[in-house]
Amino acid sequence: MNYLKIDKEDLCNGEGLRVVLWLSGCSHKCKGCQNPQTWDANSGILFDESAKKELFRELDKDYISGLTLTGGDPLFESNLDGMLDLVADVNKRYNTSSDEIRLSKPEKSIWLYTGYTLEDIAGGRAYDKNGAFFMFEDDRKRYQIISSCDVLIDGRFIDTQRDMTLKWRGSKNQRVIDIQKSLQKGEVVLWED
Numbered sequence: 001m002n003y004l005k006i007d008k009e010d011l012c013n014g015e016g017l018r019v020v021l022w023l024s025g026c027s028h029k030c031k032g033c034q035n036p037q038t039w040d041a042n043s044g045i046l047f048d049e050s051a052k053k054e055l056f057r058e059l060d061k062d063y064i065s066g067l068t069l070t071g072g073d074p075l076f077e078s079n080l081d082g083m084l085d086l087v088a089d090v091n092k093r094y095n096t097s098s099d100e101i102r103l104s105k106p107e108k109s110i111w112l113y114t115g116y117t118l119e120d121i122a123g124g125r126a127y128d129k130n131g132a133f134f135m136f137e138d139d140r141k142r143y144q145i146i147s148s149c150d151v152l153i154d155g156r157f158i159d160t161q162r163d164m165t166l167k168w169r170g171s172k173n174q175r176v177i178d179i180q181k182s183l184q185k186g187e188v189v190l191w192e193d
Contacts, residue, residue, distance in 0.1 A: 001025075001082030002044040003051065004037070004071075008058045014111040014151065014168060016065025019058045021086075023047075023069065025076035028115035032159030034170070038072035047082055056093065059108055066109035066150070075114045075121070080141040087148040109150040114142075117154045118177060118188060121146060151191050152177040 002024035007013075010020045025041030026033075037043065045051065059067060067090055074083050087110060094108035121142045146152050153169055153176050161171040168176055181189040 001047045001079045002041060003047045004044040006051070006055055006058070009064075010068065012168075013068040013070060013113070014066065015109070017063055018065055018068045018111070019055060020068040020070060021047075021055060021074075023071035023074050023076070023079055025078050026071060026073040026115065027076060028073060028156050030115065030157040030159070032162065033157055035071065041072075041076060041078045047086075052086070052089070059090070059094065064108070066106070066111065068111040068113070069149075070113040073115050074112055075116055075142045075145065077138055080138060080145070083145045084141060087145055091148055106150060110148065111151040111153065112146060112149045113153045114146075115154075115156040116142065118146070118152060118175075118179075118182070146179055147183060149179050152179045 004022045004024055007018075007020040007022070010018045013020050022035070022038060024038055024044040026039045029036075029039055033039075055067070058064060069083070069086075071079075073079070090108065090110055091106075095106035121139055153174055155171075155174040158171045158173050161173050163170070163172050166172070166174075175188070176191045178189045178191040
């Protein structure tokens with residue numbers, strides 16, 4: 001997993017003052033994308049232990065509200081294993097268990113931007129030759145990752161729906177989803193600030 005930069009005090013990519021990890025790799029390649037330099041998964045720097053230590057050093061600060069994962073696309077196929085490890089580490093260090101739906105407010109929230117919709121991720125299912133249901137491996141990993149987050153901003157950027165007045169998103173089709181409440185209710189619940 002490669003990244004382009006770590007923003008240490010960001011107010012534009014989620015609620016509160018946040019650390020933002022800009023990841024490399026995106027298959028969506030949306031027309032009008034503000035970050036086309038992030039599309040190439042091989043660009044940037046390897047996200048290694050040194051980068052993780054830098055990220056946690058910033059997240060440890062009391063005035064930081066949480067981590068935002070963006071790019072590129074954190075759910076791009078070459079990012080999935082690294083994202084699984086990272087969100088697990090963040091939750092272990094700052095929040096309640098990521099294995100269950102969090103009912104309390106996390107100490108450090110995790111926001112994730114992706115061009116996939118929640119339905120793309122949760123609906124990535126198939127049936128084997130015996131009719132048994134299963135989830136494709138990449139979609140299973142994507143689902144595990146978003147299940148460990150607090151807010152999901154989903155959907156591709158659509159240039160014809162661009163709206164710069166929207167909070168935390170660039171086009172009208174994108175949603176700001178309270179993922180924990182959505183998992184709890186079994187339906188999409190939009191995040192309210």
